[in-house]
Amino acid sequence: MSDMNEVRKKQDAFLDKWISGEGIEFASEEAKNAYQERTGLLAAAFRIDDAIERVPVMPMTTFAPTMMKGISGKEAMYNPEAAGQAYLDFCNTFQPDAAGAAPMLMYGPALETLKYTLYKWPGQGVPDNLSYQFNEKEYMTQDEYDLLINDPTDFYLRYWMPRTHGALAPFASMPPIYGAMELPMLGPWLIGIGTPPMQEALAALMKAGKQCFDWINSMGAYLGQIMAAGFPFYAGGATKAPFDVISDSFRGTTQLMMDIFRRPEKVLEAVERLVEPMIAAGVAGAVANNNPIVFIPLHKGADGFMSNEQFEKFYWPTLKKVMYGLAEAGCIPGCFVEGGYNQRLEYLADTSDIRCMYLFDRTDMARAAELLGGKVCIAGGFPVSMILTATPEQVTEETKKLIDVAGKDKGYILSIGCALDEGKDETIKAFVDAAKKYGRY
């Protein structure tokens, strides 16, 4: 493990680079100043800087910007111009301190090309007006742990993707690549690539790749405008806790719960094996986007899903390794702590020697502030139910209360505890306005 001072210096260097806004063509001097103010505030929160002037406000959005404009979930996923414009409008209207990551909406046509089944999405298994939804199944059998452990990439390509990307089913018949190290042994693999089903699968992959490339170029124009207008994005990269990778996308929730009892040593080996790949995934995005924040949604370690003993044994150690690996590369791990962590708060103080953030959903923010305030950057805690069902006055009052409770130690970022699939103009306005009015130190 590196010297923590050196690690924090690397993180600070990446933060400073991000704050400088180098490479961004700002629309005006005001926009540049606004960008630097916003990134400066977020960085000051990550650094738990006593000189921070106000609580930054960062509502995380998925479909909310499009839904609030009356744009269906389907259009948001099929029309990058409409989606990009909606995200830009959201920023201009509500003036948050960070913009949502519109690319997380993904592009429907590419998913159709791949015959993707890991999620259902509007127009494909879910009504047009709604958002995409995870289609959890057992995509990895109990006997396949060693395949994943011994060679994760091979497992993804020749076992898992064929099951979750229908057009890539022929990849399951592709021979392993290892023979390619010798001319006389190259034949079998290449011939495998040349079979008609494999050729079709590769053609589908090429098409989906081109579709996504064109999509991000269309949406990119709007993302550029968002930055030019002075809004940083709330994340540069994303990754997951190794346990969540296996629980969400491979074994399935209940199957992995049973694996904890039936084959605990395999679970431990598998989560260890995924540490380096998850660090690599997070760093790649941060570096490509010149934004150090790596978004890590936490799922299956929440209160109720396991005991503290199980958390300590199966979930936390490898999540921590990923967080430290990201930090050593200069990134800021930003954990989005879905569900409640009221039983886990003490563990999170472990990472107080790196710059990191925990954005809370159903966790008691008073307790979070008490146990973690001044140690790590804490965020979130505003109930999404109030954004959707309360009056603006109630939202204003609740926001003020939350700032007083959670923001007292500085190192707090105001956010709604849930990434917004939808929103209401009046309550979001009340939320952001209250943040700016009552959040001054």
Add this chain to the structure above:
Amino acid sequence: MKDLTDAMADMNEDKALELTQKYLDEGESPVEIFRAYQAAMEEIGKRFEQNLYFVPELIMAGEMMKAGAGLIKPHLKDDDDGGGAGKIGKFLIATIEGDIHDIGKNIMGMMLDLNGFEVMDLGVDVPLQKIVDAAKEFKPNVIGLSGLLTLAFDPMKALVDKLKDEGVRDDYKVIIGGAQMDQHVCDYVGADAWVTDAVAGVNQSKAWVAA
């Protein structure tokens, strides 16, 4: 058969099955063996409420129950009532229209079944009219609506409004379950209760049918 009850309550899957087979081979009453399982389920439920056990243990309990029932059922005579416990109530459960998430609903359904409810599970993305029609026919004590997405709030509210419009709201208790449920949502939807975990949902339902 305390050793069997303890094995299951302690999550010792192999031992529980071994002992079940042993008792069956020794000619013990299958009804008694089933009672040992039920005693284990009660203990497991208690440990869950004490925050010693969590969802993984509930899942394992369901698995052991299934495996045990598989061994015991062939030995039960026709007039055995599987332990003497009749159904305590009826529960209609569905993931609301537009939402396809089902893990919470499935855990709830399993726990309700193990606690003596007759459960009708309509599945996911269930249209509102289908829920109302099923309720009128099945006549449950409780209608349970599951939803993970915030986009589920409005369809849940619409379902409760539909029950009112059709003059049958008072025939049922309505409970909503899901990660984002709270009192604000409960008030908005017009439900009788809200939960974020299955055991709380089962306990509320048991209280309702006992009243």
